[in-house]
């Protein structure tokens with residue numbers, strides 16, 4: 408896979424890969440209406456393929472989140488276009504390309520990129536124009552253009568309608584960039600094109616885009632801009648009310664990076680949410696703890712839980728990660744403040760920064776336990792294209808692979824500094840194990856008030872983990888393994904590797 412950006416061609420790449428021919432004009436298919444097929448490529452992390460217990464808890468839904476990106480694309484196509492959405496994450500077999508549409512649009516996060524390119528190549532071979540969009544093609548448009556006729560960078564609202572109109576007129580360009588029309592409003596998705604019975608989360612609601620912070624590992628500022636962009640509050644309220652009327656939905660996920668990044672705007676949103684009497688969860692930065700009025704409005708609007716990107720309880724690591732807007736020593740106090748408003752906190756930590764060894768990973772777990780976090784996750788640092796760490800690791804020759812399937816937060820794709828690759832993987836699994844033991848769950852969640860759903864979720868994760876290790880006959884990972892004289896053997900055994908010699 409090519410990671411060295413190339414200059415885009417002045418002309419569109421052709422579906423057949425032949426740079427001499429023209430992009431097929433959709434109207435040449437004969438029908439007056441045109442048809443767009445939108446495809447969500449398969450990704451292991453979007454499909455529920457867990458032990459039976461988790462399958463039961465998720466009511467046998469096959470998909471985790473409905474593809475909100477494609478429902479938004481469908482909402483912004485110009486008049487004269489019919490749209491269908493194909494989600495490979497809920498189908499029994501992989502999508503087969505058929506030339507029965509005028510244009511195909513494919514969206515991809517990095518973990519979906521490889522499959523997105525395979526599907527795009529199949530359609531190009533059938534001479535069907537392909538538009539690639541989403542986070543990964545936006546970060547590496549030159550790579551994506553090797554598989555597509557057109558790449559849309561950033562928001563579909565500001566790119567897709569222009570691309571389709573230009574295609575119709577036979578004047579399509581290879582690249583459409585949302586920054587050319589930056590004030591285009593955030594659209595309301597067409598959820599009617601998808602089946603609610605297929606998804607665990609059918610009603611994600613996006614309220615904002617962009618982020619002014621500069622975390623070195625995060626794609627958001629690079630792709631969606633360093634300015635918060637807020638959606639029309641009336642549109643958010645309408646989308647929620649409609650979901651309630653049509654599907655009886657009362658619990659929502661706000662699919663944002665930082666739902667209350669702009670306190671004044673968030674305050675207004677929460678006030679307008681109060682009369683709806685819904686419950687919701689989202690992601691946020693820890694600076695909300697400075698604002699008691701905001702926290703009260705949040706609670707009263709139905710907020711039940713927030714994911715906070717904490718990354719590390721160590722200042723040196725926070726500095727390295729670019730997360731310098733709050734000092735580590737203020738974390739506990741701020742978390743307790745948010746919890747005092749009956750809002751549960753899920754913490755997200757990242758393992759593998761250059762400043763960290765396994766002891767720092769263990770310290771993050773102890774911190775999460777001390778802070779009574781109801782859930783937490785420990786992804787391995789992943790240098791996503793478009794981020795500062797990607798450029799740094801590439802410059803330093805530390806990128807081990809650009810197989811995008813491996814950019815999943817569970818694989819080490821770069822050379823760490825203070826840990827071996829195996830130590831880093833072992834630290835991640837030890838963290839999940841030790842954080843989710845029933846004893847740890849009881850200490851964090853306490854007996855009263857009974858947080859039934861949190862207990863169930865903690866138990867399901869622990870059960871999934873122990874099932875995984877017992878099925879493979881491997882010992883459960885623990886941080887104490889690192890301190891044993893035969894640490895290397897223990898780690899290798901737990902990772903399922905043969906120890907040399």
Ligand code: B12
Pocket residue numbers: 450451452453471472473474475476477479480512513514515516517518519538539540541542543559561562563564566567611613624625626627662663664786791792814815816817
């Ligand atoms: C909800 C969420 C999840 C959910 C569901 C994800 C899903 N869609 O299946 C869950 C919890 C499962 C999840 C998991 C992960 N996530 Co996540 N997630 C999010 C979050 C917060 C919101 C996603 C969303 O709904 N966005 C709203 C939609 C509308 O935005 P969008 O997809 O970008 O689409 C817009 C444009 O990109 C474009 N577009 C998109 N597709 C197309 C297609 C065409 C044809 C066109 C023209 C345009 C276009 O138009 C859309 C509308 O403007 C984002 C943050 C974010 N800002 O998006 C992170 C984010 C997408 N996740 C991220 C990551 C890293 C992960 C994980 C790898 C984490 C982990 N270690 O496990 C996994 C991987 C999951 C997988 N599928 O492989 C990163 C992605 C980085 C990258 N380069 O891919 C993000 C950006 C977070 C971040 N700030 O870094 N995630």
Ligand code: SF4
Pocket residue numbers: 618619620621622625626627628664665692716
């Ligand atoms: S990690 Fe969160 S706070 Fe940091 S830049 Fe990304 S969205 Fe903003």
